[in-house]
Amino acid sequence: MRFSLIDVVTELKPGSGMTIVKNLTRAEEYLADHFPGFPVMPGVMMLETLVQTSAWVMRLGTDFAYSTILLDEAKALRFKSFVAPGDQLQVTVSKHKEDGPLWTFKAQGKVRDTEVVSARLVLKQFNLGERDERFAENDRRLVEHMKATWSELERVSEPYLLQSQN
Numbered sequence: 001m002r003f004s005l006i007d008v009v010t011e012l013k014p015g016s017g018m019t020i021v022k023n024l025t026r027a028e029e030y031l032a033d034h035f036p037g038f039p040v041m042p043g044v045m046m047l048e049t050l051v052q053t054s055a056w057v058m059r060l061g062t063d064f065a066y067s068t069i070l071l072d073e074a075k076a077l078r079f080k081s082f083v084a085p086g087d088q089l090q091v092t093v094s095k096h097k098e099d100g101p102l103w104t105f106k107a108q109g110k111v112r113d114t115e116v117v118s119a120r121l122v123l124k125q126f127n128l129g130e131r132d133e134r135f136a137e138n139d140r141r142l143v144e145h146m147k148a149t150w151s152e153l154e155r156v157s158e159p160y161l162l163q164s165q166n
Contacts, residue, residue, distance in 0.1 A: 004149075005049040006056070009157035010090075011164045015061025017094035020053050026085040041083040046117045047074060050107040054093045054121055056153075058103055059146055061095075066125035067142035072102060073122040081116040083109075089116070101125050 011019035024041055031039035055069040083089050090110045097104040101124050109117040129136030154161075 003045070003048065005045065005052050006153060007156075008160055009056075009153060010160040011092075012060075012157075012161055013057075013094075015057065015095070017092070018053055018057050019090065019092045020049075022049050022089040022091065024083055024085055024087050024089060028085075031085065039085055041089070043079050043117075046079065046083060046089070046109060047077065047119065049089060049091055050093065050105075050109065050117065050119055050121060051123065053091045054103070054105040054107060054123055056150070057093060057095060057105070058123060058125055059150065062125070064143050064147055064150075066101075067127050067129075067139035067146075069123055069125045071121065072124040075120040075122070077117075077119040079117055081111070081114060083111055083116055087111045093121075096120070 005022050006020045007023050008021050009018060010021055011017075026039070028041070030042060030045065034040065034042050051071050058066075058069055088111065091107065092110075093105045093107040095103060096106050103123050103125070105121045105123070107119050107121055108115055127136075127139045128142075129139045
């Protein structure tokens, strides 16, 4: 199962930073079990939202040069409050450092101006074909899929991005 945890991009600095919004609704399947009677977004999903946002910064900063981006390290990860149905999680990430395939980000998530999660993330990018040329076609398909996904996300985000530029 694939979770797309970004509903709209509200600010974009390609290769440098991004701000997104994730609207948490009761329709999120995992809320039925986490926790019954007190549904909240699991911490791992909050972290995944930070990672997905950072990965888009990398893809856009390298013009989709890599098929695979993985979390290498999560440092100073702090969960400070809950995110519940009806909340808007606003995530802001900014590139702190770039060292070859490793990018370090400062990331934070807020609900109504209250920080609920923060971390320093290290993500690693690579192509599967670099390790085994038999996977070069997989790289191509993954990159095309990510470009198509970005095109959809960019389309729904366009009004917000235009507002942020004014």
